[in-house]
Amino acid sequence: MTRTRLTAAERGEEVLQAAITAFGESGYAGTKTDEIARLAGVSQPYVIRLFGTKQQLFLATLERVCDEIEQAFRTAAERKSDLESLGDAFNQLLVRRELLVVLLHGFAASAEPAIGEASRERFGGIYRLVRDLTNSSPEETREFMATGMLLTVMAAMQVVGPNPVACTWATDLLENL
Amino acid sequence: MTRTRLTAAERGEEVLQAAITAFGESGYAGTKTDEIARLAGVSQPYVIRLFGTKQQLFLATLERVCDEIEQAFRTAAERKSDLESLGDAFNQLLVRRELLVVLLHGFAASAEPAIGEASRERFGGIYRLVRDLTNSSPEETREFMATGMLLTVMAAMQVVGPNPVACTWATDLLENL
DNA sequence: CTTTGTTGTTATCGACTGATAACAAGCAAG
DNA sequence: CTTGCTTGTTATCAGTCGATAACAACAAAG
Numbered sequence: 222m223t224r225t226r227l228t229a230a231e232r233g234e235e236v237l238q239a240a241i242t243a244f245g246e247s248g249y250a251g252t253k254t255d256e257i258a259r260l261a262g263v264s265q266p267y268v269i270r271l272f273g274t275k276q277q278l279f280l281a282t283l284e285r286v287c288d289e290i291e292q293a294f295r296t297a298a299e300r301k302s303d304l305e306s307l308g309d310a311f312n313q314l315l316v317r318r319e320l321l322v323v324l325l326h327g328f329a330a331s332a333e334p335a336i337g338e339a340s341r342e343r344f345g346g347i348y349r350l351v352r353d354l355t356n357s358s359p360e361e362t363r364e365f366m367a368t369g370m371l372l373t374v375m376a377a378m379q380v381v382g383p384n385p386v387a388c389t390w391a392t393d394l395l396e397n398l
Numbered sequence: 399m400t401r402t403r404l405t406a407a408e409r410g411e412e413v414l415q416a417a418i419t420a421f422g423e424s425g426y427a428g429t430k431t432d433e434i435a436r437l438a439g440v441s442q443p444y445v446i447r448l449f450g451t452k453q454q455l456f457l458a459t460l461e462r463v464c465d466e467i468e469q470a471f472r473t474a475a476e477r478k479s480d481l482e483s484l485g486d487a488f489n490q491l492l493v494r495r496e497l498l499v500v501l502l503h504g505f506a507a508s509a510e511p512a513i514g515e516a517s518r519e520r521f522g523g524i525y526r527l528v529r530d531l532t533n534s535s536p537e538e539t540r541e542f543m544a545t546g547m548l549l550t551v552m553a554a555m556q557v558v559g560p561n562p563v564a565c566t567w568a569t570d571l572l573e574n575l
Numbered sequence: 576c577t578t579t580g581t582t583g584t585t586a587t588c589g590a591c592t593g594a595t596a597a598c599a600a601g602c603a604a605g
Numbered sequence: 606c607t608t609g610c611t612t613g614t615t616a617t618c619a620g621t622c623g624a625t626a627a628c629a630a631c632a633a634a635g
Contacts, residue, residue, distance in 0.1 A: 226582060226631065246509045250428030254623065264584055269624060322506075328551045329499075329506045332423045337563075341555050345567035363571050364541070367548035371540070374547050377505045378518050386514075390522035394540050403601065403612060431593065441614055446594060 233271050236261045240282040245319025248326040249279050249336065279330075280339055286323045287343040290314060291350055298354040304365050307351060311369055318382035321373045368398075410448050413438045417459040422496025425503040426456050426513065456507075457516055463500045464520040467491060468527055475531040481542050484528060488546055495559035498550045545575075 227235070239260035243252045254275050258265040272278035297310035314320055328344070331337035352362040371394075375381045380391035404412070416437035420429045431452050435442040449455035474487035491497055505521070508514035529539040548571075552558045557568035 229582070232582080248425065248427060248506055250425060251507070251509075253621085255621095265622090266585085266624075266626095267583060270583090275623065325502075325551070326506055328554045329425055329503055330428070331555045332428075337555060341557060341563065341565055341568075344551075344555065345565065348567050348571065359570055360574060363548070363575075364544070366571070367541070367544035370547040370551050371544035374502070374505045374521075378508045378514060378521065380518060386518065388518055388522065390525050391518075393536055394525065394543070397537060398540075406612070409612080430591085432591095442592090443594075443596095443615085444613060447613090452593065 229271065232261075232263065232267075236263065236268055236271055236278075237282060237285055240278055241286060241323055242319050244279060244282050244326060245322040249276075249330040249333070254278070276333070276335060279327075280335060282323060283327045283336070283339055283343065286320055287347065289320060290324070291347060294347075294350060294354060302355055304351075304355050304357055304361060307355060308365070308368075311372070315372060315376055315382050318376045318379070322377045325373050325377050406448065409438075409440065409444075413440065413445055413448055413455075414459060414462055417455055418463060418500055419496050421456060421459050421503060422499040426453075426507040426510070431455070453510070453512060456504075457512060459500060460504045460513070460516055460520065463497055463504075464524065466497060467501070468524060471524075471527060471531060479532055481528075481532050481534055481538060484532060485542070485545075488549070492549060492553055492559050495553045495556070499554045502550050502554050 236257065239257050243257045243260055246252070247256075254268050255265040257278070258268045261268065268278065269275070272281060293310045293314055294307050297306045300306060324344075327336060327340040331340050348362060348366055351357070351365060352359065355362075357365070372381060375391060375394070379386050380388045381395065385391070413434065416434050420434045420437055423429070424433075431445050432442040434455070435445045438445065445455065446452070449458060470487045470491055471484050474483045477483060501521075504513060504517040508517050525539065525543055528534070528542055529536065532539075534542070549558060552568060552571070556563050557565045558572065562568070
């Protein structure tokens with residue numbers, strides 16, 4: 222048991238990774254801070270002290286996820302700045318199902334004002350980033366975002382990504398993509 | 399106060415409508431059966447007795463929502479059986495934001511086995527229905543479903559539908575649709 | 576070595592929440 | 606009217622969960 226002592230920033234990072242996993246699986250309301258603590262290997266009260274409240278932890282998780290998505294797009298655009306290149310990057314993100322599904326849970330929890338505001342802000346930012354990185358028209362960008370949302374809900378339904386549930390309609394939808 | 403006595407089926411219907419509203423706003427885990435009861439004007443234990451458990455109530459709500467969506471598509475196809483006609487029908491559904499958002503909450507709660515199974519089943523059914531009603535190719539149908547998912551998450555973020563939150567990127571995305 | 580700040584824990588609370596039980600009130604038939 | 610079935614309520618529990626408080630362990634500095 223390597224129960225090392227870390228700085229608050231380092232431990233916070235571990236908790237954040239655990240939060241991505243947990244929130245990605247069960248969403249904002251459905252996830253217990255205790256489960257996140259267990260995944261991170263710390264006590265539940267410490268998770269709360271590191272982030273203040275469960276909601277602030279969720280918001281931090283959402284911001285982190287969006288940062289990683291935007292970073293993946295920027296990196297892809299450096300090699301080739303078209304929508305196909307960004308699409309490949311998106312498919313790579315699907316390997317970590319929880320990442321994109323956290324985003325979906327943010328959208329779904331938008332009735333909570335703070336979460337809704339963050340979701341709208343970050344989704345708009347990703348839209349603009351995709352459009353600007355690739356110099357695409359609004360129509361092309363919308364189709365890209367739409368396909369992204371379809372894949373994201375399919376990730377939530379566990380028909381794409383690692384260990385997918387077998388599903389005839391899913392394989393049908395994924396052909397020629 | 400018209401506190402009339404209804405049959406179990408009639409009262410169940412009222413509870414189901416309340417459940418669409420409540421689950422659409424707060425999702426499966428985030429909605430309290432007590433809130434549904436309040437909206438339906440009955441006591442919380444009665445809601446439970448009518449549907450067994452909160453999960454069974456959510457599943458019934460999900461089934462109902464999917465039935466209504468499929469019905470809207472069937473009706474639209476009777477007049478004109480192409481994707482544009484079904485798209486118009488979908489836009490009409492957006493007027494009742496909660497309806498589509500319940501669907502999204504079903505996807506999001508797919509980690510719960512029973513909910514995941516129902517979500518996959520019904521989503522696949524809608525996909526096949528759209529494709530068969532319009533005789534569209536898998537590619538065309540996929541694009542339709544993708545756009546539908548984009549609009550659904552935008553509905554969850556409250557940037558489309560009644561009383562939309564003003565948002566530059568949202569108006570941008572909705573132009574020429 | 577002791578002082579001081581940071582990291583982390585255990586103990587515990589208070590509010591919530593789904594579910595059960597027991598009971599009451601309406602309604603139709605005989 | 607009373608018997609029996611359905612509709613509905615109040616009371617209440619048992620478990621959960623986020624959050625707070627108090628304390629403990631460790632490390633660096635002087």
